[in-house]
Every structure is written in structure tokens, then in C-alpha cells.
Amino acid sequence: MRMQINKAFQFTHQGPLSTTLEPVDRPVPEPEAEQIVVKILAAALNPVDVQLSSSSDAILGMMQVQPASPTYPKIPGMDFSGTIHAVGTSIDRARFNVGDEVFGLAMDITGKGTLQEYLAMTPSPADGTQGSHVVIKKPEGLTHVQAAAMPLVYSTIYTGFVHHGHLTYPSEATQNEQQQQGPAAGKEKGKSVLVLGGSGGTGSMAIQFATQIPEVNGRIVASCSAKNASFVESLGAAEVIDYTSQNVVEAALNSPYAPFDLIYDCVGGADFIPHLDELLVNDPEDPRRGMYVTIVGDKTGRDSMGGPITNDLNPVQKDRKRYVCMMLEASTTQFETMYTFLERGGQVLIDSTFGFNDAAKAYARLESARAVGKVVVDFTK
Incomplete structure (x- = not known):
């Protein structure tokens, strides 16, 4: 045989x-x-x-x-x-x-x-x-x-938004309730999210994920190049920051959606670290609001290893209570929420x-x- x-x-x-x-x-x-x-x-x-x-x-x-x-x-x-x-x-x-x-x-x-x-x-x-x-x-x-x-993209986003960003991915019941109530008046209420690197594989899905969270209510800002701005807006970004012509930190500070409940970083670098107190929500009644979650760390080279390992090499990150250089957390129950994400129109x-x-x-x-x-x-x- x-x-x-x-x-x-x-x-x-x-x-x-x-x-x-x-x-x-x-x-x-x-x-x-x-x-x-x-x-x-x-x-x-x-x-x-x-x-x-x-x-x-x-x-x-x-x-x-x-x-x-x-x-x-x-x-x-x-x-x-x-x-x-x-x-x-x-x-x-x-x-x-x-x-x-x-x-x-x-x-x-x-x-x-x-x-x-x-x-x-x-x-x-x-x-x-x-x-x-x-x-x-x-x-x-x-x-x-x-x-x-x-799988990897979705699990990375879920870990960042839910486990570290403390946002709630809704059950079918809460989503149906939101649809019955209709959209809130404008987008002046709710939590806000900034996605750095909104046109990439992870960033583009992160924007879609954020649109499915009722408490965010469309208050989504994303950075990308000008050529990808229309694409990012089509995914659900209410504001686009063009990193090729704008200072991203300054634009984020001046955004009508600032300060943010979550900054989700798919790019890397340390430009935002000195400004986190201004950029992130500070709510004494809910200290979990206002997190900077990076999937990269402060490194900018594509081929070098990122993640929490960069905390050991670059200690400037270490003691920031609202800065998380995340490690992936995956489980079967987490993965099963992908069915809901897809049913609501999410795609990679x-x-x-x-x-x-x-x-x-x-x-x-x-x-x-x-x-x-x-x-x-x-x-x-």
C-alpha cells in the first residue's frame, strides 16, 4: 500500500x-x-x-x-x-x-x-x-x-476591543433592541474608537467590528493614506486622518470624537505615548474607560518581533496603566462570535x-x- x-x-x-x-x-x-x-x-x-x-x-x-x-x-x-x-x-x-x-x-x-x-x-x-x-x-x-x-485577524481584534478595551460585543438580543430603537440622534452620544492603520487587513476588520458595537454608535476615526480614505469610510469610519498629509497625533487631538475610549493601534511607534492623558477618556466613575491597545508595540520595522517583548527592550511603555501591548487570547467561545460578525455583514x-x-x-x-x-x-x- x-x-x-x-x-x-x-x-x-x-x-x-x-x-x-x-x-x-x-x-x-x-x-x-x-x-x-x-x-x-x-x-x-x-x-x-x-x-x-x-x-x-x-x-x-x-x-x-x-x-x-x-x-x-x-x-x-x-x-x-x-x-x-x-x-x-x-x-x-x-x-x-x-x-x-x-x-x-x-x-x-x-x-x-x-x-x-x-x-x-x-x-x-x-x-x-x-x-x-x-x-x-x-x-x-x-x-x-x-x-x-x-481567525488570527478576528481574534486579535476581539482581544483588543473586548478583553483590553473593555467594549462589549453585543448579543443578538442587544443588537435587535438597538435596531428597533433606531439610530441615536446624530453621533454625539456613545463611546469613541480610533483605529490606527484602518486600511490594512486588521484595521479594516477592526472598523467593521466597531460598527457592530452599539455603545460606539458610529463614533469611529481611522488613519490611512488619502488613496484609501473612501474605502475606509465605506467600512464605517466617520472621520479619516490622512497620515501622508496630516500629523496624526494632532489630528486625533482635534477630532470631534476625542477623547477616545479606545485607540486600537495596528501601526506601531511611540508618537502617541506622550499624549495619552489628553487622547484617552478619563472617567473616575469607570476607570476602565480609555485604553491604548497596540498589536505592534513601539517598533516600526515590519520584520522585527513586536508585542509585549518590546516592553523589555523599550521600558518607556512599561508603567502606563492605560497602555497595553497585547498578546493574543483565543478560545472556542470567542471564535463562535465570528458567526454573528459575519451574519451582520462583517468580512475580511x-x-x-x-x-x-x-x-x-x-x-x-x-x-x-x-x-x-x-x-x-x-x-x-
Whole structure:
């Protein structure tokens, strides 16, 4: 009997994935008792893939994601969509069965990523416990390419807005109640949100997410270039700041929607840090209002590692009670809110798709900084 082949792309040394990726054939994994094996049909690429592959051993050691001497080879990738190929003996068949279409996030950043045809994983529990492998059923209305583009971006936004920004993503009941009451008079009431980097894959979905929060009531400001202003406005931004012709900090300070309950930063840098007391709401009755949440940190290089690691390297961030350089928090219950987000018209912007054999070209597109939205590898092409 001929052995099934698990085609994959791996890298064996530090550097940009557009130049370090190489194809490899591996055996198809067998599931352990608590595992499922997913046949991956699409995988979205993320800047963190490139950051991890380009980071030094010292940085990765500080992150405690691997020993000081990393073991190569590594397979990159976190987002995926596909079908269940096999299930372990202890898997609850009410959740997962062979043939089910699923999508999710594999946050194993030690190099057991999604750029391979078959991936074994232990699904996170259904009770809301955080986990590194979050898998749910794929909505019928999404293609595998669309589904693969969703998880990391959505989870990053949900973590920033809800867990750190303390905004409430509404239940179906509260959304229906808002619709019955009609829009509030103007946009003078409610909380306000500033999205830095509103035209990118994360920023564009963040604007859509904010539009679905009743307490924000459309009070959304976003920064982007002039050429993307109309697009960002179409997503729901009430005001656009053109970073190519305006000082973004000054424009934010002078915005009619300032001070903000949440500044959601997809860009990075430290320009806003000296002005947070002026830019953020200060409510003695609700001290949780007014947060600056960055998914990048104060670094501005695309290939260098961001996140809380930058707090250790740049201590200016450390003691700000309303500054959060966030780490991703994902769970099954969080992911299931994606169904509601999609039902209300939310979508992820896809820049381009590449065939499986063109994975290196796909990473070249991501590394170019010209992609507007997600870059996805379609394994069926």
C-alpha cells in the first residue's frame, strides 16, 4: 500500500520566508487520542510568520517559545481552513467528525505550522478555556480561502476591543433592541474608537467590528493614506486622518470624537505615548474607560518581533496603566462570535491568493508591504 504524503513548506535557517522556504514531503500524521488531523485546503499568511522566521535566537528565547538553540526545520503559518481527515479515540463526535469542514488558528509558534497539507492538533475545549489550537465549524457561506483569512485577524481584534478595551460585543438580543430603537440622534452620544492603520487587513476588520458595537454608535476615526480614505469610510469610519498629509497625533487631538475610549493601534511607534492623558477618556466613575491597545508595540520595522517583548527592550511603555501591548487570547467561545460578525455583514479583505507551489511568492507579496488585506495560499490551486 502506497504511503500518503504530507506536502509541506519548511525553513531551516533565519531569514525572510520568501527566500528560505523549501518544499518537503512528510508522512501524514496519525491522531493521538485527544487530537484531530485536518486536511488543510487554505492557509492565510501573517506578518508574525515573517517576524518569527527573522527573529534571533535571543529574542525567541526571551519570548519563551523555544529553547535558546532552536530546532530546525520549521513550518510557518497559523490560519487555516479545511476538512477533518481523522479523529482520535477520545474526541467528542458531537463536536468533530471525519469530513467536517472546519477553520481555525494553530498558535504553535515553535514551527508546527499550517503550511502543510495535514496537521494534527488538540482542539481547544468548547467551554471558553483559552487554547493554542482553536477549531470551529466553517460557515457554509464562506469559501475555504475566505475562512482561512479570518481567525488570527478576528481574534486579535476581539482581544483588543473586548478583553483590553473593555467594549462589549453585543448579543443578538442587544443588537435587535438597538435596531428597533433606531439610530441615536446624530453621533454625539456613545463611546469613541480610533483605529490606527484602518486600511490594512486588521484595521479594516477592526472598523467593521466597531460598527457592530452599539455603545460606539458610529463614533469611529481611522488613519490611512488619502488613496484609501473612501474605502475606509465605506467600512464605517466617520472621520479619516490622512497620515501622508496630516500629523496624526494632532489630528486625533482635534477630532470631534476625542477623547477616545479606545485607540486600537495596528501601526506601531511611540508618537502617541506622550499624549495619552489628553487622547484617552478619563472617567473616575469607570476607570476602565480609555485604553491604548497596540498589536505592534513601539517598533516600526515590519520584520522585527513586536508585542509585549518590546516592553523589555523599550521600558518607556512599561508603567502606563492605560497602555497595553497585547498578546493574543483565543478560545472556542470567542471564535463562535465570528458567526454573528459575519451574519451582520462583517468580512475580511483578501489581497491575493497563490497556489500551494507558489508559497514563497505569497510571502514575497506579504513582505512587500503593498498587500491591502490578507494574502492566502490556496492548496487546491
